[in-house]
Amino acid sequence: MFGFLKSKNGAHERPVDAQGRHAVIDIRRVAKVYKMGDIEVHALRGVDVQIYEGDFISIMGPSGSGKSTLMNILGCLDQPSQGEYYLDGENVSKLSEGDLARVRNKKIGFVFQSFNLLKRTSALRQVELPLIYGGAGGRAKRAAAALESVGLGNRLDHLPSELSGGQQQRVAIARALVNEPAMILADEPTGNLDSRSGSEVMQIFQRLNREQGITVVFVTHDPWIARHTRRIIMLRDGLVIADREIAHPLVAGEAERPSEADEMETLFKETYYGGKKDEYN
Ligand SMILES: Nc1ncnc2c1ncn2[C@@H]1O[C@H](COP(=O)(O)OP(=O)(O)OP(=O)(O)O)[C@@H](O)[C@H]1O
Ligand SMILES: [Mg+2]
Numbered sequence: 001m002f003g004f005l006k007s008k009n010g011a012h013e014r015p016v017d018a019q020g021r022h023a024v025i026d027i028r029r030v031a032k033v034y035k036m037g038d039i040e041v042h043a044l045r046g047v048d049v050q051i052y053e054g055d056f057i058s059i060m061g062p063s064g065s066g067k068s069t070l071m072n073i074l075g076c077l078d079q080p081s082q083g084e085y086y087l088d089g090e091n092v093s094k095l096s097e098g099d100l101a102r103v104r105n106k107k108i109g110f111v112f113q114s115f116n117l118l119k120r121t122s123a124l125r126q127v128e129l130p131l132i133y134g135g136a137g138g139r140a141k142r143a144a145a146a147l148e149s150v151g152l153g154n155r156l157d158h159l160p161s162e163l164s165g166g167q168q169q170r171v172a173i174a175r176a177l178v179n180e181p182a183m184i185l186a187d188e189p190t191g192n193l194d195s196r197s198g199s200e201v202m203q204i205f206q207r208l209n210r211e212q213g214i215t216v217v218f219v220t221h222d223p224w225i226a227r228h229t230r231r232i233i234m235l236r237d238g239l240v241i242a243d244r245e246i247a248h249p250l251v252a253g254e255a256e257r258p259s260e261a262d263e264m265e266t267l268f269k270e271t272y273y274g275g276k277k278d279e280y281n
Pocket of ligand 2: 067068069
């Protein structure tokens with residue numbers, strides 16, 4: 001439907017979905033090859049994905065299927081070996097390291113599974129860091145506001161070792177948010193958390209998405225977490241094998257978590273098979 005749109009001056013036209021939303025992320029035939037001596041690992045083998053403003057997406061797939069590789073490319077932490085990446089309509093697939101870092105700092109908040117906080121640095125200071133790199137003013141106030149928005153207004157001076165896992169992840173989310181990015185990318189943000197802290201993190205993502213229209217994309221292995229998002233993209237062996245809307249996303253903190261087996265079954269019915277079980281084996 002979208003084809004490869006080029007306007008007269010050669011700029012890329014952003015695809016628009018049925019609801020009139022523009023693509024924030026538009027990747028075309030993206031491949032990633034890691035070279036290790038004589039051996040090549042084909043981590044992504046031609047991935048096309050469009051993600052629209054205000055979307056809320058989970059990326060799933062077996063270990064080694066290319067999820068982190070894809071997230072690192074989407075987050076401008078790494079570049080594709082082949083293919084194009086248009087971020088807000090700008091081709092970022094061939095930018096220099098420095099330009100890539102600038103795009104990342106301005107547009108993207110990244111959250112990691114292992115929090116990636118500095119050990120001897122207070123929560124407030126951690127959240128100020130992106131503002132320091134960006135040369136922004138009013139840093140302490142903005143950082144404190146970001147921490148308040150994730151429920152940590154009373155933990156500003158705490159070190160990571162003085163915070164629970166869930167709280168540490170919320171500091172990382174505040175750090176991702178403080179530059180007011182259009183998009184938050186998170187690689188297994190609930191992977192190291194118990195289910196209650198995971199649910200708190202989901203509530204924050206859902207609120208950011210609903211109230212501020214922030215586009216959220218994250219990787220998860222957990223079907224229950226995935227069902228809180230609006231769309232699931234499934235990878236296998238470096239390719240997208242399914243891409244489905246979730247008709248009725250769960251609201252974090254409201255529904256009771258069912259047994260894992262039931263959950264798997266529901267997810268597979270909704271997304272993997274999409275009602276046509278024969279498509280997949
Ligand atoms: N820096 C690297 N150098 C070489 N090979 C890599 C590198 N990073 C990832 N790979 C390989 O690329 C493939 C995809 O890895 P990736 O980390 O994207 O998988 P994943 O889907 O995130 O897996 P997991 O669920 O275990 O996190 C794997 O076969 C992996 O071994
Ligand atoms: Mg990974």
